[in-house]
Amino acid sequence: MARARHALWVLLLLAACSGNPFVAEDGSTDGGTDGGTDGGTDDGGGDGISGDLNYPPGTQNPTSSSRIIRYEPRGDADDADSGNGRVSSVNYDRATDTFAVDGLAFDGDRPYRRGRAVSAIGPYAVYEARLKATDPLTGEEINQFNHRAIYGVSRSGRTKFAIVRTGDYRTYGFGGFIYQRDGGVRLPRSGQASYRGDYAAVRDFSGSGGVGFTQGRAVIDIDFDDFNDGAAVRGEIRNRRYIDLQGNDVTDAYLDLLSQDTEVGQSRLPVLLFKIGPGVMDRNGEILGEVGNTVATSDGPREHESGRYYALMSGTNAEEIVGIVVSEAEYPTLDNVTMRETGGFIVYRDSN
Numbered sequence: 001m002a003r004a005r006h007a008l009w010v011l012l013l014l015a016a017c018s019g020n021p022f023v024a025e026d027g028s029t030d031g032g033t034d035g036g037t038d039g040g041t042d043d044g045g046g047d048g049i050s051g052d053l054n055y056p057p058g059t060q061n062p063t064s065s066s067r068i069i070r071y072e073p074r075g076d077a078d079d080a081d082s083g084n085g086r087v088s089s090v091n092y093d094r095a096t097d098t099f100a101v102d103g104l105a106f107d108g109d110r111p112y113r114r115g116r117a118v119s120a121i122g123p124y125a126v127y128e129a130r131l132k133a134t135d136p137l138t139g140e141e142i143n144q145f146n147h148r149a150i151y152g153v154s155r156s157g158r159t160k161f162a163i164v165r166t167g168d169y170r171t172y173g174f175g176g177f178i179y180q181r182d183g184g185v186r187l188p189r190s191g192q193a194s195y196r197g198d199y200a201a202v203r204d205f206s207g208s209g210g211v212g213f214t215q216g217r218a219v220i221d222i223d224f225d226d227f228n229d230g231a232a233v234r235g236e237i238r239n240r241r242y243i244d245l246q247g248n249d250v251t252d253a254y255l256d257l258l259s260q261d262t263e264v265g266q267s268r269l270p271v272l273l274f275k276i277g278p279g280v281m282d283r284n285g286e287i288l289g290e291v292g293n294t295v296a297t298s299d300g301p302r303e304h305e306s307g308r309y310y311a312l313m314s315g316t317n318a319e320e321i322v323g324i325v326v327s328e329a330e331y332p333t334l335d336n337v338t339m340r341e342t343g344g345f346i347v348y349r350d351s352n
Contacts, residue, residue: 087176167211201343
């Protein structure tokens with residue numbers, strides 16, 4: 001991701017598959033029904049944006065009434081993101097509370113089990129790959145990579161997300177994310193809406209091994225009247241805390257390093273902000289845009305994190321949104337090390 005972008009980050013006043021990758025243990029989709037087929041009519045409001053968003057791989061020819069599935073784009077073989085987009089499907093088994101992942105090497109010979117030290121982040125479940133696999137011929141144990149997964153399902157079951165990352169590569173390594181809407185959305189023709197919910201992320205590193213988690217809150221506001229080429233969307237990921245694999249809060253340790261690097265005392269993680277501008281939402285309820293923030297330094301504000309967000313709206317009253325946020329930052333005090341945060345959120349149009 002670019003290290004510098006000439007963009008105005010506004011601080012909010014509020015502080016290529018067509019199948020279903022989420023499969024339940026009986027082979028059915030996990031929660032919700034389709035509610036429509038590709039090529040259906042648009043029963044939402046407004047004309048949406050002119051032209052196409054830069055959609056991630058997944059559902060082709062989506063409509064406002066169709067199920068939509070999106071995957072992380074495949075990475076470039078020549079950079080640190082080369083392992084992106086390798087998760088092709090996941091399968092959750094309710095009976096055993098296990099989580100099978102397809103597409104990754106050395107992630108065990110059995111499904112991921114519920115995390116032991118960290119089993120959940122807010123309402124979202126955390127899973128971990130087995131660290132040993134067995135050669136069926138010799139019985140010899142084979143070391144595996146340290147994969148972690150976060151799985152989120154909305155209260156209605158209509159939206160869900162999955163994120164899988166590992167910390168055992170010199171660069172970011174192999175992993176991916178999936179987010180999905182089962183059923184359609186009816187967008188308001190006018191007015192505004194506010195959404196709130198929980199956020200959970202996996203952090204991994206390029207230039208250094210390791211993996212950890214982030215917990216926070218997501219707030220999204222949408223003005224369906226403006227802009228003329230798509231609704232205006234503003235959002236923030238706030239109240240973030242960093243958690244290690246043992247469940248310890250390591251936020252203050254990171255802030256100490258950031259304070260040293262910036263020569264300014266840092267008391268909290270900066271809010272991750274959606275960039276406000278036209279052309280981020282279409283008539284099918286897909287939302288795509290940029291995120292970023294700054295930190296204070298002894299020389300003035302400096303860009304800290306930058307990245308992208310991806311989201312889907314759902315419901316007859318557009319009452320929930322599922323999304324993914326991917327951001328990067330240079331790791332303070334360490335040369336040639338960047339930290340990536342891949343987070344999921346589900347927000348609701350209620351008092352949550």
